Amino acid sequence: MADKVIYAMYDDDDVLKNGAKKLVSKGVKINEVFSPFPIHGIDPIIGVKNTRLGIMAFLYGLIGLTLATVGMNYFMIQDWPMNIGGKPSFTYMDNMLSFIPITFEFTVLCAAHGMAVTYLIVNKTLPGMPAQNPDPRTTDDKFVMELRLSENTSFSASDLEGMLKDTGVIELDQKEI
Amino acid sequence: MHKEAAIREPLILGHKTYHDITEDVCRPIEDKAPRTWYILFAIALIIGLYGVGCILYLLGTGVGVWGLNKTIGWAWDITNFVWWVGIGHAGTLISAVLLLFRQKWRMAINRSAEAMTIFAVFMAGLFPLIHMGRLWLGYWVLPLPNQFGSLWVNFNSPLLWDVFAISTYLSVSLVFWYIGLIPDFATIRDRAKKPIPKKMYSMLSFGWSGRAKHWNRFELVSLVLAGLATPLVFSVHSIVSFDFATSVIPGWHTTIFPPYFVAGAVFSGFAMVQTLLLVMRKAMGLEAYIHTKHVEYMNIVIMVTGSIVGTAYITELFISWYSGVEYEGYAFFNRATGPYWWAYASMMTCNVISPQLMWFKKLRRSLLFTFIISIVVNIGMWFERYVIIVTSLHRDYLPSSWSMHFPSHIDIGVYVGTIGLFFVFFLLFARFFPVLALNEVKTILKSSGESYKNAPDPHHDDDPTPETPKVEAVAPVVEEAPAEAPTKVEAPKVDKKVKLSAEEAKAKAGALISKLGEGSAETKDDLKVISGVGPVLEGKLNDIGIFTYAQVSKMTKEEYDLLDELTGSFPGRAERDDWAGQAKELMNKSNS
Numbered sequence: 100m101a102d103k104v105i106y107a108m109y110d111d112d113d114v115l116k117n118g119a120k121k122l123v124s125k126g127v128k129i130n131e132v133f134s135p136f137p138i139h140g141i142d143p144i145i146g147v148k149n150t151r152l153g154i155m156a157f158l159y160g161l162i163g164l165t166l167a168t169v170g171m172n173y174f175m176i177q178d179w180p181m182n183i184g185g186k187p188s189f190t191y192m193d194n195m196l197s198f199i200p201i202t203f204e205f206t207v208l209c210a211a212h213g214m215a216v217t218y219l220i221v222n223k224t225l226p227g228m229p230a231q232n233p234d235p236r237t238t239d240d241k242f243v244m245e246l247r248l249s250e251n252t253s254f255s256a257s258d259l260e261g262m263l264k265d266t267g268v269i270e271l272d273q274k275e276i
Numbered sequence: 277m278h279k280e281a282a283i284r285e286p287l288i289l290g291h292k293t294y295h296d297i298t299e300d301v302c303r304p305i306e307d308k309a310p311r312t313w314y315i316l317f318a319i320a321l322i323i324g325l326y327g328v329g330c331i332l333y334l335l336g337t338g339v340g341v342w343g344l345n346k347t348i349g350w351a352w353d354i355t356n357f358v359w360w361v362g363i364g365h366a367g368t369l370i371s372a373v374l375l376l377f378r379q380k381w382r383m384a385i386n387r388s389a390e391a392m393t394i395f396a397v398f399m400a401g402l403f404p405l406i407h408m409g410r411l412w413l414g415y416w417v418l419p420l421p422n423q424f425g426s427l428w429v430n431f432n433s434p435l436l437w438d439v440f441a442i443s444t445y446l447s448v449s450l451v452f453w454y455i456g457l458i459p460d461f462a463t464i465r466d467r468a469k470k471p472i473p474k475k476m477y478s479m480l481s482f483g484w485s486g487r488a489k490h491w492n493r494f495e496l497v498s499l500v501l502a503g504l505a506t507p508l509v510f511s512v513h514s515i516v517s518f519d520f521a522t523s524v525i526p527g528w529h530t531t532i533f534p535p536y537f538v539a540g541a542v543f544s545g546f547a548m549v550q551t552l553l554l555v556m557r558k559a560m561g562l563e564a565y566i567h568t569k570h571v572e573y574m575n576i577v578i579m580v581t582g583s584i585v586g587t588a589y590i591t592e593l594f595i596s597w598y599s600g601v602e603y604e605g606y607a608f609f610n611r612a613t614g615p616y617w618w619a620y621a622s623m624m625t626c627n628v629i630s631p632q633l634m635w636f637k638k639l640r641r642s643l644l645f646t647f648i649i650s651i652v653v654n655i656g657m658w659f660e661r662y663v664i665i666v667t668s669l670h671r672d673y674l675p676s677s678w679s680m681h682f683p684s685h686i687d688i689g690v691y692v693g694t695i696g697l698f699f700v701f702f703l704l705f706a707r708f709f710p711v712l713a714l715n716e717v718k719t720i721l722k723s724s725g726e727s728y729k730n731a732p733d734p735h736h737d738d739d740p741t742p743e744t745p746k747v748e749a750v751a752p753v754v755e756e757a758p759a760e761a762p763t764k765v766e767a768p769k770v771d772k773k774v775k776l777s778a779e780e781a782k783a784k785a786g787a788l789i790s791k792l793g794e795g796s797a798e799t800k801d802d803l804k805v806i807s808g809v810g811p812v813l814e815g816k817l818n819d820i821g822i823f824t825y826a827q828v829s830k831m832t833k834e835e836y837d838l839l840d841e842l843t844g845s846f847p848g849r850a851e852r853d854d855w856a857g858q859a860k861e862l863m864n865k866s867n868s
Contacts, residue, residue: 137491228483235466240294
């Protein structure tokens with residue numbers, strides 16, 4: 100379906116944030132904001148939910164912890180118990196203290212890498228992906244707000260532009276997609 | 277936006293805008309490298325290659341080419357290993373621990389400090405690998421199924437803990453560093469004009485576009501990685517110290533080792549950061565971002581960790597006497613007064629006395645003094661490891677096997693070679709990577725930038741952003757005001773455009789075109805490439821009749837003013853961004 104996108108460019112993060120607040124209070128739905136750095140406090144305004152990656156990191160950490168425990172129990176207790184100075188290792192618990200460093204390292208390894216890989220995949224930022232920012236200046240010093248006409252059916256394009264002009268935009272652009 | 281006390285020194289000096297930050301960081305990457313860079317790179321490369329040659333000779337001949345003997349089985353190799361791992365502690369400490377403590381001064385230094393960490397850990401990892409003797413069997417340190425009756429590696433051994441600790445530390449630091457780099461690579465990608473850099477940086481930036489949701493995830497990932505990396509930093513050097521502490525060699529068998537090694541690592545790491553950054557800020561013109569205050573903060577860390585190290589040395593001495601263990605007592609007595617007294621004395625001077633000088637404010641704010649001390653500390657920390665390793669070993673339990681260690685030229689070659697390789701990596705980093713965390717520095721511009729903290733002088737001539745809402749700067753306390761202010765500032769400009777009657781505009785456009793020469797839509801150039809011209813402005817320029825770089829390149833002050841009257845929206849911008857100059861460059865490029 101043909102859709103029209105309006106890109107409103109700002110040169111200050113606070114101006115954009117206040118503009119977004121105003122627009123949202125009038126019932127406009129803001130589809131996306133592109134910025135060169137994280138704008139603190141924009142997420143609740145435009146309705147971006149908090150990420151759940153932290154929970155994922157915890158789960159990956161648990162996987163690492165389990166793998167390390169199961170692995171070391173198998174290597175050191177079941178498969179080839181070592182008799183060190185006549186002090187045999189027959190139970191995991193008796194030997195656990197010397198397994199703590201590797202258990203810790205492996206937990207961190209799995210949590211960190213698992214989360215990093217998940218982050219890249221859910222972001223769809225992978226090597227060779229094309230850039231999707233509407234204007235190359237949004238990675239420098241400009242901030243762009245994206246409105247979609249299909250999401251703002253109660254407003255016309257000129258209505259939206261009129262409202263945007265009151266928020267201190269420096270450039271307006273339209274695109275059919 | 278966080279508010280910061282006005283009495284805190286600003287972290288970004290001068291009147292910087294977001295664009296200035298981008299410019300300052302990207303310029304060294306986009307410009308041609310200065311001659312000094314090539315000279316330094318060549319020197320580092322030659323030294324590095326010499327080191328590689330020494331390593332290859334060692335691998336071909338055997339570890340016997342090192343100056344080891346049956347009493348001293350560990351000497352320069354492990355000294356260098358611990359030294360490099362120690363240096364590799366500052367970067368992640370800065371980016372992880374200081375992130376958790378919300379220390380904003382970290383933002384200017386974390387990128388390069390972490391690069392330093394990664395390269396230092398590369399160098400550290402080399403030593404145990406070559407020390408194995410048969411490097412190609414290095415994978416035996418991993419618990420892999422094998423044909424020796426499924427003999428596993430010993431998970432009780434601190435040496436194996438070390439394998440896991442170092443490889444986890446290296447890979448997690450690398451990931452942490454790269455995730456921060458992605459948005460900055462995107463900035464360089466979007467600025468790149470030549471096809472090859474554009475291609476390279478778009479690969480490296482993974483298609484980053486800066487959506488709000490992505491930033492939300494980015495911040496959380498940074499926070500969680502920092503949380504994970506923090507205990508990692510402390511664990512790595514603790515585990516390195518276990519290599520010694522769990523043995524029964526007098527002088528090594530001490531419980532104080534883990535905290536003392538960690539403090540020593542941070543101490544030497546910050547010293548290396550100082551050495552590198554003091555040169556880098558000057559060479560790359562980053563004095564506004566890394567300035568005396570940053571250096572002072574780092575010197576305070578050096579002072580604190582140096583004091584911890586000094587206390588540890590003295591505690592160790594006391595305990596060796598107080599324990600009543602003859603061997604332990606002798607090991608320390610021999611360190612201070614035996615044949616290696618000079619190593620002990622240099623360690624004590626460099627590591628205990630020199631950081632205490634940082635109590636003087638004048639000294640810790642002096643850049644030259646800091647630079648000298650940073651090198652002194654690095655030398656001292658090398659001697660610390662040398663003292664711990666060699667002097668504890670060289671007088672065995674049996675006086676008949678007492679011996680001395682004399683480094684062979686291969687020992688020296690491998691060590692100096694790793695310093696060369698380290699600088700090869702670091703110079704490449706400084707040349708092709710954004711050395712400042714762009715996206716992070718921009719977030720603190722308003723709270724810690726000088727121009728926002730102290731209201732700017734309205735008569736400041738070189739203030740580069742007349743269009744930035746001034747209200748923001750003058751009255752940072754008023755939260756809601758800025759929203760209204762820029763609207764008011766913008767409004768008259770729009771009016772002006774409307775006021776210009778159609779005939780007037782036509783006449784002016786005609787005058788402008790007659791000066792610049794005719795252009796047509798067929799021979800159109802992509803004017804958006806000129807910095808400061810967006811799609812909307814390009815449309816306006818095309819309406820007036822400006823289509824080519826050739827036309828833009830002829831513009832002077834007079835034409836800029838005419839243009840400003842016609843387009844209305846951005847007075848003074850064309851002149852400030854030097855469109856004519858940019859257009860000339862673009863013409864030359866497309867011709868060649």
